[in-house]
Amino acid sequence: MGGRKEVRQGTLALMILTTLQNMGELHAFGIARRIERVSGGVLAVQYGTIYPALLKLEQEGYVSSEWMSSDNNRRAKYYRLTRSGRKQLEREAGEWHDTAAMMARFLALNRA
Secondary structure: OOOOEEOOOOOHHHHHHHHHHHHOOEEHHHHHHHHHHHOOOOEEOOHHHHHHHHHHHHHOOOEEEEEEEOOOOOEEEEEEEOHHHHHHHHHHHHHHHHHHHHHHHHHHHHHO
């Protein structure tokens, strides 16, 4: 299956929002590992990518955070989806479904 791939630009925010909706409150490491697991190990989420994305989502009001103790008793910043984040997730997911359907039509032309 080849090597692990980097997350495509513009998709990480949607993956983070979806992960928080499905899993509830998580710290950055947990979010990154969940994205990698769901991708079947194809994606690699780097710390230099996940933290800036979470900061941006927090500044936009789509996620909120709180310092808490992790499972191994260390302080970790846990993120949760906000009401605004749920609405943004709905918008972005709709746009991705529309884009995927359009691209499927174009790619089908190559097979014809």
